[in-house]
Amino acid sequence: MNLQWRSGNRFELLENGEQFFPRVVELVGQARTEVLVETFILFDDKVGRQLREALIAAARRGVQVEVTVDGYGSEGLPQEFVQGMTEAGVGFHVFDPRPRLLGMRTNWFRRLHRKIVTIDGRIALIGGINFGADHLADYGPEAKQDYSLQIEGPLAGDLREFAREALAPVRGRGPRLRRREPPQASPYEEGAGRLVLRDNNHHPSDIERYYRAGIRAARRDILIANAYFFPGYRLLRDLANAARRGVRVRLILQGEPDMPAAKLAASMLYEYLLQAGVQIYEYCERPLHAKVACMDDSWLTVGSSNLDPLSLSLNLEANVVVHDTGLNTALRDSLERLIAEQCRPAPLPARSGRKLRRMWTGVFVFHFLRRFPAWAGYFPAHRPRLKTFQAKEFDQAQVQESV
Template sequence: MKPVWREGNDVELLINGEAFYPAVFEAIRQARQEVLLETFIIFDDDVGQELKSALIEAANNGAHVEVMVDGYGTAEIGDDYLAELASAGVTVHMFDPRPRILGYRTNLFRRLHRKIVVIDGTEAFVGGINFSCDHLAAFGPKTKQDYAVRVRGPIVADIHETSSKLFEQAPGNEARLKVAPPHQQRRSGTASIQLAVRDNDHHKSDIEKEYLKAIRSASRRIVIANAYFYPGYRLLRELRRAARRGVKVTLILQGEPDMPWVRAAGQLLYGYLIKDGIVIHEYCRRPLHGKVALVDSEWSTVGSSNLDPLSLSLNLEANLNIRDAAFNQQLYKHLEELAAAQCQEITHEKAQRGYWWRAPLSYLGYHFTRHFPSLVGFLPAHTPRLKPALPLEAEREGDLTTLELEQEKAQ
């Protein structure tokens, strides 16, 4: 199914863990029918402990609770943590788990990177925030700047359907609890919202295509705040074309990165973009982890997808595209203040420093990156493998049953 716009939704912007965690934990605790949660990372820290408590409370209230985590991002979750969830009836799945080689995790690509929570089929949370303390200011200088949205209305049925389909791929996960008849949700607001996902099946480029449509339609302004900015040629070309036709194009990128090599790669593009009038700010207060953008005075997007090869060509991602003037203005005002008070603008002179050695690196690095997804395409991850995340003792006892279920499914 192609991305479809749904009318009559309510949307709330949640900035950082301070806004996101209280809202999502309270919603989980109030669940009475179903909780579906997908995330890249759960850490066994204070945030992870509060999540566990909320999930257990929902299960004790009679809700059917299922959690899916990435086999790379959440590889270190402890046995005690999983045992408490299992004893309460919470099912935890590991996405695409891989054996370690010499103690190192091996499933580096094709990650479950999207962050989705659906409560009773009536409200959902989508964004880029994981369940870990590094999204809270108290964590310190390495606290991440990030975003999510809470939505109610007809769009929730699309989010629920998308999440359910992934959970149904788990061995033995037969009939799912359907709490939201497709697209029959009562309207609860004025926002038009579209769910865009990226997977390795029928939606390989949906998120990128929606970005391109929005950029091509721009007449006044484009603001992109993205943690890992290294997009394909088409997106770069459309941004430059927009700037040439008089659109004010502003990029807010990492200035205090959690992975310095990513910033270095992105900086190779600065001179190429600035010469066409694109304004680039580096966010310097702390690591930028956000994946948000807006075009003109109505269109916005919030989600998990970076603008880099991993997100646009390999990972499972989810973004919500939003048409709502009030939401657009709220996000614009926030990003404008961020750029003015906590960012450093990159000048043409600064971008040109070291150009003589940056230029060949930029050319080689960019074209390697463009073909990178094809180079790793041989990895066995087009069909995701889901495995129950169990404490070691329970996993040993259940190995035979799991194997039998996988064999049965293969037949």
């Protein structure tokens, strides 16, 4: 498929599961011909069961329904959960199903981390929200803060075409994507957007390159909220250079992380960024799961990609980059509210430890960030592989035998 800028789109920002989940169920209920769902995590909880019932109802009224989950993220689904869908005619696919070894999961690398829903080729949703109750506030202190984007227009058609072609490994071939190209200049038309991918073939660094292009083009303001922040050296350098040339650069990172190691990794970068003039805020209300950014008055991105080695060098990811003033304002307003009400400024390392921290960052961390994309090629790699399950076929033994 031809990935390019599409004009004439309409967008709506959806914040957290309270807005996202009802919208998905509503749109699935309105579908007439096709529903495609890709997600990293689908849980057998109140959210997953509600989606399951909507998908079953759609399939029973003749809609073609295809669901793809990641074999690592959605490993624990029970047989009964999947069987009810396949018996109703839902196509159920698992990306990279692998057996446990001595009780440990073995499919650590090359995860399908995308979160895409398309309805009849006319409406699409993309973002960072998985189908689990931990994206709802009533889940408690561990409920996640995140965003998704609803798209109507030509860009929704591109997401549908991509999601459709991503099922091609079931039929023995891969998506027909154009090879790597430089970040294209935007037409700067209101409502213009394009799909940006990261894969292990033709688009290994596209999302990072579009982030960097947006940072370098910014003249006034950069505001990034990202759950797992440990990007490559070049992106860090672009952020620091933007702050030094007078751009207000603000980062919202995890203050109450679901994975403490993520906060530790990000904190190793604080001194370098703070000394360049970057403002860093830690979100402390609950775990931050967002993967969004807005720059100046119209540029923004929403998607599944974190700014860490897994997302930027290993996982299969999908973002959209958009030029839309109204959407930029809506996202910026939400992030400004987080800063004002639920964040604290990140502290500089204590003076007694700053010399050691500077040495650690300079010698190890930055060397790692310079070299990781090349090193990632040594991790286990394989072609995108899907296992499709038919009625009464899915159970954990089948998953393990499929490898």
